[in-house]
Amino acid sequence: MEFVVAAFIAVVVSVVAIVLRRRRITDAPTQKSWNVPTQLDPVDLRIGEAEWMIAVFTSGxxxxxxxxxxxxxxxxxxxxxxxxxxxxxxxxxxxxYRIDAVPTLVVCDRDGVVHHSTLGPVTATDLWAAVARVRDPDAATETGHCDNH
Incomplete structure (x- = not known):
C-alpha cells in the first residue's frame, strides 16, 4: 500500500511540474543596441569651412x-x-564617441550636432537622400514625395 501512495504522489508531482514548466513565461532575448553619437566635437572633425560633415567610423x-x-x-x-x-x-x-560597431556613419552640422546616422551598409541612393534631407528638410515635400498623399 505504501508503494501505491508513493507512486501516486510521484505522478502528481510530475504532472504539476510539467504543467508549471509549460506555463512558465519566457523572457524575450535582449537586443544589443549599438552606440551612435548625437554630438561630435567640431575640433575632432576638422571640418574647415564646410556647413556639413559626413563622418564615417570604419576599420581597416x-x-x-x-x-x-x-x-x-x-x-x-x-x-x-x-x-x-x-x-x-x-x-x-x-x-x-563609444563606437562599438562599424561602419557607423553620421551626418552632422558644423557645430557637430548629428542630424542623421546609419549603422552598417548603406546604398548610395539612401545616403544621398539623407544628406539632401538634412541640408534642406523641406526638399522631400517640395518634390511630391509619397508622404504627401
Missing part, C-alpha cells in the same frame, strides 16, 4: 566600411566635408 579589416566610406566620399563638396575615422589610426576618437 571591414570590407563594408570601405564601401560606405567610398559612397560618402562621392558626396564631398565645398559645403559637405567627409572624414573617414579609421579604428586603427584614430582609435582615440572611436573610444571617445
Amino acid at each position: 579589416t571591414c570590407h563594408v566600411c570601405a564601401d560606405v566610406a567610398a559612397k560618402a566620399e562621392a558626396l564631398r563638396s565645398r559645403k559637405v566635408a567627409v572624414r573617414e575615422i579609421e579604428y586603427e589610426t584614430d582609435r582615440g576618437l572611436h573610444d571617445k
Whole structure:
C-alpha cells in the first residue's frame, strides 16, 4: 500500500511540474543596441569651412566600411566635408564617441550636432537622400514625395 501512495504522489508531482514548466513565461532575448553619437566635437572633425560633415567610423579589416566610406566620399563638396575615422589610426576618437560597431556613419552640422546616422551598409541612393534631407528638410515635400498623399 505504501508503494501505491508513493507512486501516486510521484505522478502528481510530475504532472504539476510539467504543467508549471509549460506555463512558465519566457523572457524575450535582449537586443544589443549599438552606440551612435548625437554630438561630435567640431575640433575632432576638422571640418574647415564646410556647413556639413559626413563622418564615417570604419576599420581597416571591414570590407563594408570601405564601401560606405567610398559612397560618402562621392558626396564631398565645398559645403559637405567627409572624414573617414579609421579604428586603427584614430582609435582615440572611436573610444571617445563609444563606437562599438562599424561602419557607423553620421551626418552632422558644423557645430557637430548629428542630424542623421546609419549603422552598417548603406546604398548610395539612401545616403544621398539623407544628406539632401538634412541640408534642406523641406526638399522631400517640395518634390511630391509619397508622404504627401
